[in-house]
Amino acid sequence: MFRITHLAAAVDARARAIAAGLSISELRALLRGDKPGERPNPRYRAHVISFLLHIRPRTYPLASTWFTHTFRLGFFTTFFFVVEVLTGIVLMIYYVPTPDQAYASIVRLITRVPFGELLRDVHRLAGEGMVACAFLHMLRTYVTASYKGARSFTWLTGVALLAITLGLAFSGYLLPWDQLAYWAVTIGTSMAAAMPWIGKELNTLLRGGPNIGADGLLRFYQLHVIALPLAALLLLGAHYYKVARGHGLSLPAHIEEGDLPPAERAAATRRIDFIPDLLAHEVFLASLGGLALIALALFVYDAPLERHANPQRTPLETAAPWFFLWVQGLLKLGDKAWMGIGVPLAAFGLLAALPYLDRNPSRLARRRPLALGLGALGVAALIVLTYLGTPGYGVHLPAAVAIGQAMAPEEGIGPLRMVPFDDLPLGVFAAEGTDEAALPASFASVLSDLRRRLAEADARGALPQARGLIIVEEWQADLKRITLRITWTTEPAGETQAEARQVYTRVFYIHRQRSGHD
Amino acid sequence: MELSLSRLLSHLPLLARIQLNRREVLSYAWLGALGALGVAAIDAGLKFALPRAAPGKLGGVFDLGPLANLPTADMPPLSRPDGRFWLVTTPQGLIAVQNVCTHLDCLCNWDEQARQFVCPCHGSRFSAEGSRLDGPAPRALDRLVVQLVDAHGALVAETDPHTGAPLPTPGSPDSQTLADDAAMASEEDEQPAESIAPELFVRVDTGRKIIMATSS
Secondary structure (H helix, E strand, O other): OOHHHHHHHHHHHHHHHHHHHHOHHHHHHHHHOOOOOOOOOOOOOOOOEEEEEEHOOOOOEEHHHHHHHHOOHHHHHHHHHHHHHHHHHHHHHOOOOOOOOOOHHHHHHHOOOHHHHHHHHHHHHHHHHHHHHHHHHHHHHOOOOOOHHHHHHHHHHHHHHHHHHHHOOOOHHHHOOOOHHHHHHHHHHHOOOOOOHHHHHHHHHHOOOOOOOOHHHHHHHHHHHHHHHHHHHHHHHHHHHHHHHHHHHOHHHHHHOOOOHHHHHOOOOOOOEHHHHHHHHHHHHHHHHHHHHHHHHHHOOOOOOOOEEOOOOOOOOOOOOOOHHHHHHHHHHHOOHHHHHHHHHHHHHHHHHHHHHHOOOOHHHHHOHHHHHHHHHHHHHHHHHHHOOOOOOOOOHHHHHHHHHOOOOOOOOOOHHHHHHHOOEEEEOOOOOOOOOOOHHHHHHHHHHHHHHHHHHHHOOOOOOEEEEEEEEEEEOOOOEEEEEEEEEOOOOOOOHHEEEEEEEEEEEEOOOOOOOO | OHHHHHHOOOOOOOOHHHOOOHHHHHHHHHHHHHHHHHHHHHHHHHHHOOOOOOOOOOOOEEEEEHHHHHOOOOOEEEEEEOOOOOEEEEEEEEEEEEEEEOOOOOOOOEOOOOOEEEEOOOOOOEEEEOOOOEEOOOOOOOOOEEEEEEEOOOOEEEEOOOOOEOOOOOOOHHHHHHHHHHHHHHHHHOOOOOOOOOOOOEEEEEEEEEEOOOOO
16 A cells, blocks of 8 residues: 555656646646646646747737637748658658759659658748748738837847848759759849949859859758758747747737726636647647648649759749748839848848837727838839739740740640650641541640640731641650650741741650659 | 056046046957957958959850851840850841840840840840840840961950950951951961951850940
8 A cells, every 4th residue: 555655646646747846637637628636736736847838928818819810920930840850750751952963862752752742842831831920920020010119129020030031932942953943043142243342252152152053052961951950940949939938928919008997807817727728729739730731732732843953944834832932023013132132131130120110109900001002112112013923924935935835835744744654646737727526525625725826826926927836746655755845937027938938846754654844 | 557548548638538547448458359250250251251262263265166057137036054155146247245134133134126235133135245135134235355367276366355346357348357367377377368258266265254345
């Protein structure tokens, strides 16, 4: 009898040592939703003696946890960061950061390694989610004016975290060493060169030489897996600690400042415990987020992988990642030093200085029309610039090349590659005058698509008397060679000389067992 | 007990007013030394990380074969992606135009329809001679030095590296100077200047980049 109680006490002591002072019966009380069984409350003490819990507040005023106040955007930013760290560490097992092996290691990862493609998709998707949530979190903080007074330093760490998040996304972009990566980073580092005084050095420092090569890839890899994550972790700690020990989550402005009946205010500011209520809520949100990530990565989202990087050829329609389209839009507007560096730096400078510029003490929306108006203007500018940054705007491909890109793009799939292998009949097919009834439906529709595009370009005067051909040849067993040929005259409509015709040709190959990536 | 240093400092009126004591002065001294050490460490770090490779790795001389085999002015220019340039034949002579867009280093493509160079990234357009027509690029495409050599590899003529003007070839309107050069070169071989024009070969020196004036 004596021994059993002795043993029970020893087990309990072990449990307390591991579970931040919570005994086994206390842990069970948490799961049952019971009130704390000991005094002083061991659930509060856990926030003092546990490292992980000490950066979380022990209680929250109820209104600060309303979903419509925070939308859990900060939580999801951190959640995505954790997902990035975990999946990133696993991906490092197979990734090789050298130009001759990087691309092959990704191909191997997504074709040969069980769950490899899923992991890569989740990593990329969560990275984009982190950028989106960080931005929206900042927007929410701006709209609810939660950057004022004691929170100004927290806002500053948040601005730095947004910059680091963008840096993480950008540095990860180069690692697959495909065309998209190589040229997006060439543009990005070339922008850095436009910086006054330090630009040239910064450019060479990042690229590791005059052009991006083995040195540059290694540098971006190092930034992506060590330097930037460490900086993010440090700042994230400061960001969280200020919330936990400094000022807490902000209340909705109308609760903090509004003219509320005392009973309503008391109900809204009633404090609820982090353990177990909010902790359980966060576990639920994380599970939901994890499930959504995996489902999207499995069924909807494919991390892009273009062709192997070719330093001798810039692909048509080079696109920045969506969260940098606004910079690409700025670049199309003017000088790279002013637009590419000056405006983004000024925007970040304004964001950082915001708590010191905005001296209006009120947080109520109706008392800060100027701040909200400027904010709406900023978001509108961002949307317009993003639109300007899309590849179609501002870059005019030659008409024939544009049709070639639309039918069978250099990167990606396009309608011509979508035709099933067995539906590609051998032979020469003119866009006009082919008996489409005799052809497989999918191929016939591509042919009529081509005819429509040619007629449209002809009508525009871009391709006078345009004619199109699709030639399908059996090249090897299970391999077909497709030739798309467009010819037109340079003369205005009228006389037709065979020798004056211009020719545009695009050739590619389709294998019977092509994968979805092609 | 008072050190002479602190007594000396106390004679300076400003320092006397803010009342530095000995410990504070020494603290500033070692903090300053630490700061200087930090700056030196940053400098050392930059020296460590800045690549030492000479700029312009492509810097070699590219052989483009006999002059007679080059595309004529109405054909697309000769593309050498490995050297990042095109050789453009113009009525005035030969120009080696770098294909690196002066905006953000994308490689331009030749648009045969418009006879222009088009940057696929942000839509800058350049004429066949490389001068800026449209788009965000700040200046004309850079040029490289074109060289004409004879069968023995002796230099007959090359692009003026200051102006980057087209290098005249026999048959082009400005070819008088070239003919003189060729004549001089052939004199060294003790051949009469009136003999059949010697066969010329074209080379491009990618190590010598000519940045064109912004106005062009």
